[in-house]
Amino acid sequence: MLSVNESAGAKLATEAPTLEFQEIQATVLRVRPAPYFGTHVLLRIDNAQAGRDFLRRVTPHVDSAAGWWAAANAWLAIGISYAGLEALGLREDSLRSFPEAFRLGMAARAQHLGDEGVNHPKNWDLPFGKGQIHIGVSVFSDSEEKRRRTLNLAREQYDASSGVSVLAMQDFGAQPGDLNPLGYKDGIDQPTIEGSGVESPPGYGRPIKAGEFILGYPGEAGIPLPMPHPDILGRNGTYVGLRKYQSRVGAFNRFLRANANTEEERELLAAKLVGRWRSGAPLTLAPVVDDPTLGADAKRNNNFDYSDDPRGRGAPFGCHMRRMNPRDTQLSRLTDVNLHRVIRRGTTYGPPYDPNAMSEEADEVPRGAYFLFISAKAMATIEFLQQEWINDGNFIGIGDERDPIVGLQEQGATFTIPREPVRRRVHGIETFNVLRGGEYFFMPSLSALRWIGELG
Amino acid sequence: MQTQVQKATEPEQNSVVEQKVQKLRELYADAPELGRAALERGLPNLKRELAAATGMQNAGRIGARQGKVSELTGIIPFAKGGAKRLRGLLQALEGNFRGGDAVGTLHDMRFVFLDNDTKLLFATAYDGEWDAYIDDFVTKIPDAMDLLFCNIEGWPGIHSPSVKDFIAGHQIAAEAWYVANPNLTVVETRRLEQIGKAADEFLDKVA
Numbered sequence: 273m274l275s276v277n278e279s280a281g282a283k284l285a286t287e288a289p290t291l292e293f294q295e296i297q298a299t300v301l302r303v304r305p306a307p308y309f310g311t312h313v314l315l316r317i318d319n320a321q322a323g324r325d326f327l328r329r330v331t332p333h334v335d336s337a338a339g340w341w342a343a344a345n346a347w348l349a350i351g352i353s354y355a356g357l358e359a360l361g362l363r364e365d366s367l368r369s370f371p372e373a374f375r376l377g378m379a380a381r382a383q384h385l386g387d388e389g390v391n392h393p394k395n396w397d398l399p400f401g402k403g404q405i406h407i408g409v410s411v412f413s414d415s416e417e418k419r420r421r422t423l424n425l426a427r428e429q430y431d432a433s434s435g436v437s438v439l440a441m442q443d444f445g446a447q448p449g450d451l452n453p454l455g456y457k458d459g460i461d462q463p464t465i466e467g468s469g470v471e472s473p474p475g476y477g478r479p480i481k482a483g484e485f486i487l488g489y490p491g492e493a494g495i496p497l498p499m500p501h502p503d504i505l506g507r508n509g510t511y512v513g514l515r516k517y518q519s520r521v522g523a524f525n526r527f528l529r530a531n532a533n534t535e536e537e538r539e540l541l542a543a544k545l546v547g548r549w550r551s552g553a554p555l556t557l558a559p560v561v562d563d564p565t566l567g568a569d570a571k572r573n574n575n576f577d578y579s580d581d582p583r584g585r586g587a588p589f590g591c592h593m594r595r596m597n598p599r600d601t602q603l604s605r606l607t608d609v610n611l612h613r614v615i616r617r618g619t620t621y622g623p624p625y626d627p628n629a630m631s632e633e634a635d636e637v638p639r640g641a642y643f644l645f646i647s648a649k650a651m652a653t654i655e656f657l658q659q660e661w662i663n664d665g666n667f668i669g670i671g672d673e674r675d676p677i678v679g680l681q682e683q684g685a686t687f688t689i690p691r692e693p694v695r696r697r698v699h700g701i702e703t704f705n706v707l708r709g710g711e712y713f714f715m716p717s718l719s720a721l722r723w724i725g726e727l728g
Numbered sequence: 729m730q731t732q733v734q735k736a737t738e739p740e741q742n743s744v745v746e747q748k749v750q751k752l753r754e755l756y757a758d759a760p761e762l763g764r765a766a767l768e769r770g771l772p773n774l775k776r777e778l779a780a781a782t783g784m785q786n787a788g789r790i791g792a793r794q795g796k797v798s799e800l801t802g803i804i805p806f807a808k809g810g811a812k813r814l815r816g817l818l819q820a821l822e823g824n825f826r827g828g829d830a831v832g833t834l835h836d837m838r839f840v841f842l843d844n845d846t847k848l849l850f851a852t853a854y855d856g857e858w859d860a861y862i863d864d865f866v867t868k869i870p871d872a873m874d875l876l877f878c879n880i881e882g883w884p885g886i887h888s889p890s891v892k893d894f895i896a897g898h899q900i901a902a903e904a905w906y907v908a909n910p911n912l913t914v915v916e917t918r919r920l921e922q923i924g925k926a927a928d929e930f931l932d933k934v935a
Contacts, residue, residue: 493866498889552884604915605832607865656860666796666855 288467289489290662291337291482295508295717298335300486300646301350301468304371304459304617305414307446311423312619312642314399314440315407315430320361320728322435323406326724329362330409330429336718337468346413346422350721351512351713353377356406361728369500370714373651374511377403378710384655391680391707399439400516400709407436408514408713410619410644414446444619444642452618453519453639454627454677454704455542457552457567461574461597463613475575477599480610486510487523487648492610497648500714505724508717511650513614515643516709517678521626522634524704529630531698541698544689545676547593548573554593559586584690589668592677595661604669612661614653640705651712678705741779748778780835783910788857790899793911800858801851802898803842810879811845817875827872831863833914848880855913857893866891 293301317323327350335347346549352360354375357367377400379393387393393401409426413419430436447595452458464472466479467489483491488507499506532538539562545550549558551567556576558566567573577600581587587594594601598609622639629637647653660666663680665673674680676687685701716724749771756767761809787798806814818839828834833855840849865873866886873886884890912920 367865390751493863495887495889603832604918606830606861606864606868607898608864611863611867652863659857664856666915669915669919671916671919 288479289468289482291486291489292508293338294336295719296337296486296510297349297715297718298337298347299410299412299617300510300615300642300715301465301470302335302336302347302412303462303470304412304619306450306459308412308414308619309416309419309445310410310412310443310619311419312440312442312444313423313426313438314405314409315409316399316404316437316439316685317356317359317406317435318437319435322385322433323356323360324725324727325720326407326430326433330426330431331718331721331725333425333429334718334721337718340610342714346411346415346418348422348426349410349412349715351408351410351514351715352724353405353407353711353713356402357714357724359406360651360724362724366500366502366505369506371498371649371651372517373655374712374714375498375528378404378515378712380511381651381655384678385658387658387707387710389680390703393710396707398515400711404439405711408512408711442621442642444621447620447624451550451625452620453622453625453641455627456548456550458618458620459616460548460552460570461593462615465615473571473574475577477597477610480613483648484611484613485615485646487646491648492608505716505720507720509649509720510646510715512713512715513643513645513647513650513654514709514711514713515645515654515707517640517643517705518636518638518708519622519640520635520702520704520706521629521637521639522631523702525627525634526629527700527702527704530700544588545591545687547587549592555587555591556581558573585692588687588689590665590670590673590676590687594673595668595675596657598661598668601668603667605667607667612656613647614650614657617644617646619644640708646715674701676701676704677704680707704712745775745778749775784905788859789896790901792902792905794905794907796855796913797853797907797910798856798858799851799853799902799905801849801900801902802895803847803849803900804898805847806845806879807879807881807883810846810881811841814839814848814879815841815845816875817879827869830869835914853907855915859896862892862895 317326330348331351333348334350337343354367354370354377357370358370367375373384378385380395382388382393388565399405409430411422412424413422420559430438446458447453450458461476462472463485464470464476465482465485467482481490481492483489487509488496489615491497528538528541532541539549543555543562548554549562549567551562551564552573553563553567554573556578557563557572578594579600582602584594589601589669597613599613603609603674619642620640621642623637626634645654662675662678665671670688673686673688681701681703684699687698687701689696689698753765756764759767783794785793787793791798791800793799802890825837828837835855837851838849839852841847841850842849870886876885877883883893884894
């Protein structure tokens with residue numbers, strides 16, 4: 273009687289709903305250009321009227337997802353934290369209709385996120401964790417010149433409002449070769465959203481119901497997720513979890529040298545941690561040596577499942593890639609992998625990866641990424657990922673081990689590499705990416721931005 | 729998550745234990761004679777337990793946890809005809825819960841019918857948190873959940889957004905929770921069983 277279903281979303285034969293592209297903010301669907309240039313601006317609203325003035329002025333410049341494929345242009349995105357919605361004077365019943373984790377904010381949910389020790393909010397960079405961040409404005413662009421022009425457009429709007437203060441600004445941009453701060457090719461593997469018209473390269477999996485990523489549409493269970501009200505506020509909106517990481521490049525390089533004798537061995541160990549070579553080539557397709565041509569080929573570098581690697585001898589069970597999207601891996605807990613996907617928009621800051629940086633000073637060079645995780649239930653999904661797939665190994669049958677790239681490591685942490693005849697267990701894993709800030713934002717539709725601007 | 733064990737100095741610890749003993753003596757002052765005598769005779773052993781670090785943690789919203797193992801207890805009125813249906817279903821199953829195996833975190837489940845079949849006592853030990861996985865139950869085992877729990881009053885259906893609140897609302901936190909192997913999950917236990925078997929086979933071969 274207790275039979276296990278295929279995911280309900282896979283069975284629902286209903287027509288995919290038409291997405292209201294002109295309402296949805298561009299960042300939700302628009303793929304980050306490569307190379308990319310951008311800036312995050314964090315704002316505080318000092319009085320409600322000024323905040324709403326700013327929203328009224330800036331909204332006409334916020335891009336919608338209509339024509340998302342025309343990513344050659346620069347665009348602006350706006351997110352509002354719960355403290356921001358309060359500061360803008362939203363009515364009590366609207367405020368109460370937001371999920372609890374969003375209302376409390378990311379710092380207050382530290383326990384649920386496993387953000388303890390070095391990742392604890394008391395160690396975060398300002399202005400994070402103080403309840404002061406009200407609005408996040410992000411500029412994305414394919415050229416430095418357009419970035420500056422678009423940022424100026426945003427700046428004119430908040431400079432004109434005396435009651436809006438800039439708390440922080442952070443430029444970001446692609447490193448040479450589109451590498452992340454630990455030197456790996458970035459941005460491979462995103463969920464495919466049903467009805468978005470985005471044609472994913474082979475291997476990206478079946479399209480996931482739009483309601484998992486955008487409010488107001490049916491999700492994987494066949495019904496829309498709960499939405500803040502009134503309807504105009506919630507519909508076509510979504511949530512963004514922002515997490516700022518500092519990459520400890522020295523510690524990472526020291527770990528690789530301590531556990532490998534030659535450059536070949538080092539690069540293989542580095543690949544085992546992620547599941548991909550630095551070129552982006554996955555170990556499932558290139559298990560022994562790197563294949564840079566494969567890594568660079570978007571049509572092939574994600575086109576695999578784990579049916580030929582059931583024991584993790586190519587991509588270890590605990591590697592970052594397999595944890596973040598286990599695909600067809602036999603999991604030890606009952607899990608619907610399609611429920612725990614997020615749209616990731618990684619934005620890298622600081623100097624590029626230096627393979628020769630070995631010192632502890634190198635760990636503190638400001639360098640890392642602001643990760644944007646976009647989902648209609650971003651809070652629940654990020655908490656799930658942090659608890660289950662990042663800072664635990666039980667779900668995939670490897671006990672206490674944690675994600676070697678983004679996990680928070682405890683003393684004596686290990687990483688197991690399955691191989692013939694016996695597995696290798698690597699010791700001395702440290703926290704290579706330290707959390708230095710984070711916040712939850714609501715990313716309203718364009719109509720909702722106008723509606724908030726007209727309040728009061 | 730590992731619990732930090734605070735190391736108190738010995739005199740500090742002794743005074744904390746003495747305070748606890750004092751409190752217990754006061755509580756047991758009106759106990760039957762044999763209870764008071766048992767307290768005094770058992771004090772040397774009891775003091776060792778009183779001096780140990782706390783083993784209790786919270787499991788998610790409500791409930792207790794030791795190490796990786798959590799408890800969930802609820803007493804919920806039956807829906808009309810629910811007791812009869814559920815008893816029939818459980819008898820037909822004869823103790824086979826294959827779906828429970830698939831969940832991968834359930835150590836046990838207990839169904840007890842109370843007060844002339846008007847209420848169900850449901851108690852389970854499980855790994856980690858249940859509410860992180862409730863959405864997975866919705867898409868993976870919705871029928872199993874609804875078949876079992878449609879028999880209790882007010883069950884909103886596994887697809888309802890209010891199902892988490894419904895479950896949490898009926899949960900009664902255990903006053904105490906003891907787990908012999910707090911760090912062994914269901915998955916770990918299965919793995920260790922396999923390793924034990926393989927080790928024995930290996931030893932048989934080399935012996």
